[in-house]
Amino acid sequence: MAERVFMKGTEAIAEAAVRAGCRFFAGYPITPQNEIPEYMARRLPEVGGSFVQGESEVASVNMLYGAASTGIRAMSSSSSCGISLYSEGVSYCASARIPMVYVNVQRGGPGIGAIQPAQQDYLQATKASGNGGFRMIVLAPDSVQECVDMVYEAYDLAERDQNPVLVLTDGVMGTMMEPVVLPPMKTDEELAACRAKFADRAIVGHPLGQQAYCRPGSVGDGQEKVNIEAAAMYETWDKDIRVEEYMMDDAEIVFAAYGISARISRAVIRQLRAEGIKAGMIRPITLSPFPYDSFRNLDFDRVKGIIDVEMSIPAQMRWDVDYAVQGRCPVHEVLRSGGQLLTNDQVLKGAKEFIKEVL
Amino acid sequence: MAEEKKVYTRTKGIIEGAVSGFCPGCMHSTIHKIIGEAAEELGQLDNLVRVEGVGCCGLGQFYVTCDETIAAHGRAGAVATGIKRSSPNSLVYTYQGDGDLAAIGLAETLSAANRGENFTVIFVNNGIYGMTGGQMAPTTLVGMKSTTTPGGRDPQEHGYPMHMSEIINQLTAPYYIERVSCDTPQNVIKARNAIKKAFKYQLEGKGYSIVEIVTSCPTNWGLDPLKSLDFLREKMFAEYPLGVFRDGGEKKQ
Incomplete structure (x- = not known):
């Protein structure tokens, strides 16, 4: 039907x-x-x-x-x-x-x-x-x-x-x-x-x-x-925890994003992959209960950093990301707020600046 | 042996053996009794839903036998709207004091009345906040002392008493509006008849009905029960005259 x-x-x-x-x-x-x-x-x-x-x-x-x-x-x-x-x-x-x-x-x-x-x-x-x-x-x-x-x-x-x-x-x-x-x-x-x-x-x-x-x-x-x-x-x-782990098998750079920010991040990840950068994403689908284990159990020998993408200033989901990551890798933020939309270019630019530092 | 006939018994609308918890001289318990009697006489105790306001009204929750939702302070009109529209065959009434209905719930009260929602409001007006210890209500009389008007209600600062039945009577949709009291046996009977009529209209699908009951509050008025009855008759009835404001079932030609 x-x-x-x-x-x-x-x-x-x-x-x-x-x-x-x-x-x-x-x-x-x-x-x-x-x-x-x-x-x-x-x-x-x-x-x-x-x-x-x-x-x-x-x-x-x-x-x-x-x-x-x-x-x-x-x-x-x-x-x-x-x-x-x-x-x-x-x-x-x-x-x-x-x-x-x-x-x-x-x-x-x-x-x-x-x-x-x-x-x-x-x-x-x-x-x-x-x-x-x-x-x-x-x-x-x-x-x-x-x-x-x-x-x-x-x-x-x-x-x-x-x-x-x-x-x-x-x-x-x-x-x-x-x-x-x-x-x-x-x-x-x-x-x-x-x-x-x-x-x-x-x-x-x-x-x-x-x-x-x-x-x-x-x-x-x-x-x-x-x-x-x-x-x-x-x-x-x-x-009940639901999470999408996108291209995470070999990811060294991990995007953390939900909702519309996750869609934008997914497009950016494909661009980065095309340039040879091993990027992936953890997208919480249930924000509560939050998929802490997806972040907690990351292989921090491989993962070089997390990019938290949100349409919020200051960042908010980052609290939960930090709670799980416990400082085991750097967390970078790419943010807009107040009704200003994130663009692919802005996320890509922010990601590349961070990647230059950590890779 | 002469045949005994039962002529009066405690309503099944009140939990057997329950004690109300209301103060001595308070009319809330009488009102609970006559609501139970009205619903029972209509054969509706199994179909009755009470939406309870916040304040002394809340003491009724351990006292009545019907289904019951506790509304947030002032929201009974909205909660009853949701219940009645979702369960149109239930007999739904809100039970609210003056702070709940006329202050924090003014928007919900007037909007439900204006939509002509098919439920009944039992509005207990004693001119003061009871549960929280005697603060000024929208219905507090000019000059009346309360804990937040220690010098008496001053119109220059606090405005004038609000007449909710009269205000609701400005709206087109409401079907039945009556103000009663419970200070004498005669008035208790009138109040019970008004509630029964409001329930009957609701069951007939006529729409919004409100019965305002002007009462005393010996505890927070600082008067003994008998003196509060004098004050009620002398001062409250002067400000809030009893009577029928609108009765859609008895339209004048």
């Missing part, structure tokens, strides 16, 4: 969510992700779903919290400064263990920043998407196809863990068009089966004595118990 179409990233994200069974969407207009709510406003009524243009991001994320607490598949999306306002609802979902799925189409920051693409929400996304020190799986696509596949799969992960899942993409991926294979539409029976698993928790009304609660907090030692359970769940995520 696979269907190959030419689609814009944002619209592909929305269609993938609908095919995964999303039947409720709330969102507030913000560039560069407006096509997601606009698509949902057209599409959800066709499948018996409901779309709400929230009065704010704060309201939208809390609508999502309410919708997801009934056991249906729901979604919201925003961008950077809008995502800051999601902190409240995401933290509530993490505490109440509600499987929410949301998308951040990153733009420049901090503050209102810029409407152009950036990767400046890495630390917020992976370390502190709200108060309380919870964690969540963060997926970072580097193509429209991966946007589709990750949104489609995000619901399964969120429901498995009863925890929020974030798809962290950016304004480049959101606004570009690529051919994609769309996944099959989940049937009503499949969705009913998903919902049935959590029927006793769904906030829809229950017979007396079978009350369902959605509690994002607790009294006495209740909250600590919730936190201990959540921490134990995070410990099971090693199996």
